[in-house]
Amino acid sequence: MRPLAALRLATSSLKAHKLRSALTILGIIIGVASVITMVAIGQGARQQIEEQVRALGTNVVMLLPGFNRSGPVRSSSGGTPLTDRDAAAIARRVSGVEVAAPIRQGSAQLIYAGRNWSSTVVGSTADIFVARDLTLAEGRKFSDRESRSPAKVAIIGQTVVKELFAGASPLGQTIRVNRVPMKVVGVLEAKGQNAMGQDQDDTVLVPLKAAQSRLLGGRSRGAGEVNMIAIKARRASLVGQVQTEVDALMRERQRLRPDQEAGFAVRSLSELMAVRTQTTNTMTGLLGAIASVALVVGGIGIMNIMLVSVTERTREIGLRMAVGARPEDILLQFLTEAGLLALIGGVIGVLLALALSLAIAQFAGWSVSIDPAIVLVSLLFSGGVGVVFGFYPARKAARLNPIEALRHD
Amino acid sequence: MSEPLIRCRDLTKHFRMGSEVVRALDGVSLDIARGEFVAIMGPSGSGKSTLMTMIGALDTPTSGDIIIDGTALAEASPSALADLRGRTIGFVFQQFNLLSRLSALDNVAMPQIYRRDAVADLRGKAIDCLKRVGLGDRMHHLPSEMSGGQQQRVAIARALVNDPLILLADEPTGALDSRTGAEVIALFQALNREGITIILVTHDAQVARAARRILRFRDGRIVADDVNTDVWTPAPSAA
Numbered sequence: 001m002r003p004l005a006a007l008r009l010a011t012s013s014l015k016a017h018k019l020r021s022a023l024t025i026l027g028i029i030i031g032v033a034s035v036i037t038m039v040a041i042g043q044g045a046r047q048q049i050e051e052q053v054r055a056l057g058t059n060v061v062m063l064l065p066g067f068n069r070s071g072p073v074r075s076s077s078g079g080t081p082l083t084d085r086d087a088a089a090i091a092r093r094v095s096g097v098e099v100a101a102p103i104r105q106g107s108a109q110l111i112y113a114g115r116n117w118s119s120t121v122v123g124s125t126a127d128i129f130v131a132r133d134l135t136l137a138e139g140r141k142f143s144d145r146e147s148r149s150p151a152k153v154a155i156i157g158q159t160v161v162k163e164l165f166a167g168a169s170p171l172g173q174t175i176r177v178n179r180v181p182m183k184v185v186g187v188l189e190a191k192g193q194n195a196m197g198q199d200q201d202d203t204v205l206v207p208l209k210a211a212q213s214r215l216l217g218g219r220s221r222g223a224g225e226v227n228m229i230a231i232k233a234r235r236a237s238l239v240g241q242v243q244t245e246v247d248a249l250m251r252e253r254q255r256l257r258p259d260q261e262a263g264f265a266v267r268s269l270s271e272l273m274a275v276r277t278q279t280t281n282t283m284t285g286l287l288g289a290i291a292s293v294a295l296v297v298g299g300i301g302i303m304n305i306m307l308v309s310v311t312e313r314t315r316e317i318g319l320r321m322a323v324g325a326r327p328e329d330i331l332l333q334f335l336t337e338a339g340l341l342a343l344i345g346g347v348i349g350v351l352l353a354l355a356l357s358l359a360i361a362q363f364a365g366w367s368v369s370i371d372p373a374i375v376l377v378s379l380l381f382s383g384g385v386g387v388v389f390g391f392y393p394a395r396k397a398a399r400l401n402p403i404e405a406l407r408h409d
Numbered sequence: 410m411s412e413p414l415i416r417c418r419d420l421t422k423h424f425r426m427g428s429e430v431v432r433a434l435d436g437v438s439l440d441i442a443r444g445e446f447v448a449i450m451g452p453s454g455s456g457k458s459t460l461m462t463m464i465g466a467l468d469t470p471t472s473g474d475i476i477i478d479g480t481a482l483a484e485a486s487p488s489a490l491a492d493l494r495g496r497t498i499g500f501v502f503q504q505f506n507l508l509s510r511l512s513a514l515d516n517v518a519m520p521q522i523y524r525r526d527a528v529a530d531l532r533g534k535a536i537d538c539l540k541r542v543g544l545g546d547r548m549h550h551l552p553s554e555m556s557g558g559q560q561q562r563v564a565i566a567r568a569l570v571n572d573p574l575i576l577l578a579d580e581p582t583g584a585l586d587s588r589t590g591a592e593v594i595a596l597f598q599a600l601n602r603e604g605i606t607i608i609l610v611t612h613d614a615q616v617a618r619a620a621r622r623i624l625r626f627r628d629g630r631i632v633a634d635d636v637n638t639d640v641w642t643p644a645p646s647a648a
Contacts, residue, residue: 321467324492327491406467
């Protein structure tokens with residue numbers, strides 16, 4: 001029997017039992033749609049994390065002040081502070097470092113023309129553009145002279161522009177940051193939220209010395225003290241080496257004995273993110289596995305309906321054998337029917353999954369990502385489910401004794 | 410004398426019914442030549458239908474040999490047997506066994522999909538067969554839209570579609586009234602005149618008289634093998 005003839009036989013017998021076929025197909029639709037949707041949700045989550053890692057700046061190592069241990073109490077204050085001199089030393093002495101940007105940040109009250117807004121002030125050098133992958137939407141960066149001095153200039157993020165200027169051009173305007181007037185010389189390109197859900201556009205960039213002495217200074221902070229140093233390695237492969245070397249250099253600078261606990265921490269952002277990515281992968285696998293159960297149940301539905309069909313059509317099978325059908329022709333006929341049920345279910349399931357994913361992205365605000373490979377694998381898998389679960393009934397049909405089948409009531 | 414078309418030697422067929430062994434065939438030997446019209450008579454359970462299923466390669470004998478058109482069935486592969494059923498033999502059943510979802514034409518064409526050889530104009534061949542049994546105007550009717558006689562003629566057309574050498578008919582008139590039965594018998598006689606060997610199982614002595622040779626079965630054995638000199642020839646009907 002030619003494949004085309006088998007296909008025609010299969011379609012006509014599926015059409016003969018429309019409701020039954022539709023319900024069987026529904027089982028596969030649910031299975032395929034849930035596999036694809038679950039995997040799409042998982043992959044969407046992973047992609048989001050990867051984007052966040054990229055947004056944080058690739059190849060970046062953060063140097064943070066450590067904890068101070070006094071007795072059983074550990075606190076992040078009072079340890080050896082980091083300074084801009086540490087940043088300079090790292091940039092100079094650690095190989096593989098592209099930039100080391102010292103960062104002094106804190107919250108600040110912003111005022112412009114009667115509007116006020118609470119935001120984060122980040123004091124740093126021009127190197128922060130490299131370390132954090134920042135780009136200017138308009139205006140200019142700090143000049144070298146401004147970077148080295150407490151110049152009253154600021155570069156503001158999109159959220160600040162929106163809150164203070166409500167659409168007007170901020171360039172050249174003077175805003176008050178913690179009561180200090182600062183001139184806006186640039187506006188940053190939008191970056192969106194970071195991995196922790198913080199708005200990265202709600203920020204005011206100022207020269208490091210301005211932050212230290214004019215905006216966030218005072219209290220017990222020493223001169224040149226910074227909150228952290230963002231270090232960017234030249235290549236991703238150098239991140240590990242940079243981490244080790246920064247650690248050694250800082251131990252030397254803080255004169256720590258080998259057995260002494262470090263008063264600082266060196267963290268790689270991608271390392272931090274890797275853990276989250278792995279968690280997401282596990283979740284994706286789990287969701288996919290649960291959804292696969294639905295697909296298997298759909299397959300059992302096919303097997304069930306094919307067994308019914310073989311029993312109902314025993315006489316027809318006997319007749320077909322009497323007019324020259326080989327056992328393999330009968331096998332092919334029933335396998336084609338089962339495969340067709342599964343494939344139709346698979347195709348509709350893929351379409352349903354596309355619609356579901358879009359709806360989830362739209363209404364739940366989750367990011368979803370449909371991988372064409374997953375769609376293809378699901379389609380093949382559902383076809384495979386049809387063939388595997390259709391095989392037993394089809395073989396049962398093919399093994400019927402023709403004369404007993406013909407006499408079947 | 411040339412090799413017979415069908416040769417049966419010492420056929421036995423035993424069925425186990427509970428603890429009892431039923432000898433449906435008990436040593437049957439038989440030769441049927443090309444072009445014969447043979448009727449097989451006998452009471453129910455005498456083995457006549459069992460012999461038909463053996464000759465039709467639908468079932469295998471417990472012992473004995475069957476050779477059809479030079480093929481020994483005992484040694485043939487399942488696929489060679491399927492070919493024999495599809496190409497050398499045509500079956501006509503008492504209950505017609507048409508597929509109710511298919512039109513008359515599709516029922517007739519059904520055996521063609523199992524042919525392995527390329528044949529030009531399969532559709533035309535199926536249409537010719539329907540015309541041959543006088544149903545050229547009923548091609549697209551479903552079985553449920555036709556009378557019993559018409560359904561049986563569709564079944565005969567289906568048996569003819571692959572140009573068989575042998576037509577095996579098991580009680581072909583059993584489900585028909587005597588007038589339509591006579592029409593079917595006339596059709597068999599016409600086909601026999603065209604050279605097709607016909608073996609017909611029947612209860613009906615009148616129907617058996619349409620054949621030129623009559624075999625009588627009792628308890629799994631042939632008890633009589635007569636030449637029928639008084640052939641009944643029903644008038645072929647227009648419809």
